[in-house]
Amino acid sequence: MTLLENLAAGFALVANLESVLALAGGVLIGVIAGAIPGLSATMAVALTLPFTFAMTPIPAILLLLGVYKGGIFGGSIPAILIKTPGTPASSATILDGYPMVKNGHAGKALGMALWASCTADLISNLALILLAGWLAAFALNFGPPEFFTLILFSLTIIAGVSGDSLLKGIVSAILGLLLATIGLDLVYGTNRFTLNDPNLMGGLNFIAVLIGLFAIPEILSMVWNPKPVAGKTQSLGKEWVTLAEYKRCFKTIVRGSFIGVFLGSIPGIGAAPSAFLSYSEARRKSPNKDNFGKGEIEGVAASEAGNNGVAGATLIPLLALGIPGDVITAVIIGAFMVHNLQPGPMMFINNPDIIYGLFMGLMISSIFLFLIGSVAIRAFRHIANVPQVILFPSIMVLCVYGVYAVNNSIFDIGVMFVMGVLGYVMLRKSIPAAPFLIAFILGPLLEDNFRQAMLMSSGSPEVLVRGPITWFFWTLTIITLVAIIRSGMKKRQAHITDSSNPV
Amino acid sequence: MLKNSYFISGLVALLLSLLLIFVAIPFGITSPSNISKIVLSPVFWPQVLSVLLGITGIALMVSANGVKVDGVDDNDDNEDLKESTAGGFKRLFLMGILMSAYVIAIPKLGLVWTSMIAFVALSVLIKSSRPRTAIITAIVIPLILYLFFAHVAGMSIPQGEFLRLP
Numbered sequence: 001m002t003l004l005e006n007l008a009a010g011f012a013l014v015a016n017l018e019s020v021l022a023l024a025g026g027v028l029i030g031v032i033a034g035a036i037p038g039l040s041a042t043m044a045v046a047l048t049l050p051f052t053f054a055m056t057p058i059p060a061i062l063l064l065l066g067v068y069k070g071g072i073f074g075g076s077i078p079a080i081l082i083k084t085p086g087t088p089a090s091s092a093t094i095l096d097g098y099p100m101v102k103n104g105h106a107g108k109a110l111g112m113a114l115w116a117s118c119t120a121d122l123i124s125n126l127a128l129i130l131l132a133g134w135l136a137a138f139a140l141n142f143g144p145p146e147f148f149t150l151i152l153f154s155l156t157i158i159a160g161v162s163g164d165s166l167l168k169g170i171v172s173a174i175l176g177l178l179l180a181t182i183g184l185d186l187v188y189g190t191n192r193f194t195l196n197d198p199n200l201m202g203g204l205n206f207i208a209v210l211i212g213l214f215a216i217p218e219i220l221s222m223v224w225n226p227k228p229v230a231g232k233t234q235s236l237g238k239e240w241v242t243l244a245e246y247k248r249c250f251k252t253i254v255r256g257s258f259i260g261v262f263l264g265s266i267p268g269i270g271a272a273p274s275a276f277l278s279y280s281e282a283r284r285k286s287p288n289k290d291n292f293g294k295g296e297i298e299g300v301a302a303s304e305a306g307n308n309g310v311a312g313a314t315l316i317p318l319l320a321l322g323i324p325g326d327v328i329t330a331v332i333i334g335a336f337m338v339h340n341l342q343p344g345p346m347m348f349i350n351n352p353d354i355i356y357g358l359f360m361g362l363m364i365s366s367i368f369l370f371l372i373g374s375v376a377i378r379a380f381r382h383i384a385n386v387p388q389v390i391l392f393p394s395i396m397v398l399c400v401y402g403v404y405a406v407n408n409s410i411f412d413i414g415v416m417f418v419m420g421v422l423g424y425v426m427l428r429k430s431i432p433a434a435p436f437l438i439a440f441i442l443g444p445l446l447e448d449n450f451r452q453a454m455l456m457s458s459g460s461p462e463v464l465v466r467g468p469i470t471w472f473f474w475t476l477t478i479i480t481l482v483a484i485i486r487s488g489m490k491k492r493q494a495h496i497t498d499s500s501n502p503v
Numbered sequence: 504m505l506k507n508s509y510f511i512s513g514l515v516a517l518l519l520s521l522l523l524i525f526v527a528i529p530f531g532i533t534s535p536s537n538i539s540k541i542v543l544s545p546v547f548w549p550q551v552l553s554v555l556l557g558i559t560g561i562a563l564m565v566s567a568n569g570v571k572v573d574g575v576d577d578n579d580d581n582e583d584l585k586e587s588t589a590g591g592f593k594r595l596f597l598m599g600i601l602m603s604a605y606v607i608a609i610p611k612l613g614l615v616w617t618s619m620i621a622f623v624a625l626s627v628l629i630k631s632s633r634p635r636t637a638i639i640t641a642i643v644i645p646l647i648l649y650l651f652f653a654h655v656a657g658m659s660i661p662q663g664e665f666l667r668l669p
Binding site for chain 2: 051181185187188192193195220224388390392393398400401404410413414417420430431447455
């Protein structure tokens with residue numbers, strides 16, 4: 001099929017009421033969830049997932065993508081108005097957003113956040129459309145050894161950058177890989193850690209593990225320390241962002257968007273580092289650099305462009321290679337799996353209409369984000385007033401219903417709670433949960449590709465370095481490891497120096 | 504303490520690795536006896552991961568020695584937090600009981616009624632200052648979810664042995 005034919009087929013899938021409503025509803029849910037302190041975009045996407053089981057694939061995935069995009073923007077609203085980031089990605093927005101509120105320019109800060117978010121979102125979506133197909137075409141040359149080295153590289157980078165310590169990240173990833181071995185063996189069909197329980201023979205349910213790891217620990221944190229959000233909502237003021245201000249910040253927004261696209265397309269980096277890098281670059285290059293941190297509108301534009309620029313780009317490795325770039329795309333891969341779709345290069349061959357339908361839906365989502373975001377800014381006072389004592393029990397009940405709905409299994413609810421306790425212990429010990437989850441998802445793929453490669457070579461490990469692609473990924477893995485270890489050693493040295501020379 | 508966080512995580516990883524290598528893998532994985540290449544065996548992958556886990560655990564324990572103890576826990580650097588979490592362990596213990604009871608009670612009471620009770624129990628546990636709102640929400644949310652999953656998504660929701668919903 002030609003590009004035009006693919007676009008037409010994709011358009012036919014999206015141009016219906018169900019898809020449009022799913023997208024608009026998703027953005028609305030995402031903005032509301034992102035704006036509620038205590039709910040994150042990840043949790044919102046995870047909790048929405050069970051509601052998509054009864055839907056057809058395109059509206060289901062569009063709903064989740066809408067929640068993702070809305071959630072990332074929604075997080076900036078409390079970051080600006082009450083100095084409490086709704087999502088970690090919005091942390092950089094506080095730096096200039098809250099001082100602007102203090103100066104009486106809340107409306108301007110929120111307006112610029114919205115405009116920058118929508119612009120970056122659009123650029124990110126375009127990057128996805130341009131790059132994903134090209135990368136998928138390249139990935140068609142991959143065999144099991146190439147996929148094995150690619151997944152290993154992805155896991156290395158995710159383990160390395162997700163937390164403060166590479167070693168803790170590796171422990172987390174290995175635990176995820178070990179958990180993925182539960183069930184029947186991929187080749188021989190023999191039992192692995194199943195304890196002869198039929199519930200375990202198909203492996204642990206991905207959604208139970210996911211919701212357990214990312215929603216239940218938040219509830220347990222609230223139980224540990226029941227404390228309401230301390231921030232106080234500020235008035236929006238009468239000033240709104242002007243076209244002249246948008247034009248002044250446009251270069252910064254575009255730069256931040258490209259930073260977001262670049263970092264978002266690398267598995268594991270995520271939106272928060274992108275927002276901070278975009279902010280620091282804007283401060284370095286701005287003529288108003290002295291005003292940064294005191295309420296500079298360009299600072300808000302930079303950080304919001306940085307974190308929203310990631311949103312479309314994280315779908316590049318997901319759609320082109322079948323590798324989730326972060327936790328949210330790991331949830332979205334779950335939606336694909338529920339609907340019997342396997343993201344990756346073959347999807348561009350077998351289901352191009354779905355791929356192009358998603359691309360079109362993503363472009364439309366930028367428009368919905370602008371429209372719904374404008375309303376959400378004004379309605380924030382009501383959204384933020386949801387009492388925590390109602391919110392967290394509601395989340396628990398939603399989690400239970402959602403997990404039960406996957407397989408009609410009470411066992412899965414038990415798995416979710418056990419994973420929740422594990423996730424909470426990991427949270428307390430600063431062991432990142434993202435490598436665990438992504439390793440759990442990629443574990444069967446990693447092992448399967450490894451064993452296929454071994455079958456191809458009759459057990460010779462030389463097949464894992466058989467050509468330039470495998471060498472490329474091994475080199476990237478080693479470079480990543482060296483860079484992360486060096487950075488960790490530098491941090492430790494600085495920590496020891498600071499401790500031994502107190503001011 | 505920061506040092507302890509690394510040391511304890513490493514120790515747990517090492518112990519888990521030993522448990523896997525000497526107990527869980529030999530007794531928990533069935534491997535056919537006619538496998539010619541060890542790399543193709545069902546036990547190979549878990550064994551490799553277990554060894555890696557042990558090595559990483561040792562590395563974590565060693566790295567804990569290099570970190571200067573600053574007396575501040577990774578997550579407990581807030582004095583207010585320490586004061587306000589005095590009853591934290593007790594509440595977490597009760598939450599553990601609540602989660603276990605939730606799972607056990609579903610076949611008997613049904614998902615909807617169990618969820619209502621669990622909702623109220625969690626509201627009490629997190630010190631709800633709005634008991635009336637909590638009770639109303641505890642009734643409304645599980646019912647709405649029941650309506651959606653049972654009547655819109657067409658799923659079978661456990662009804663329990665006592666009171667069945669339409």
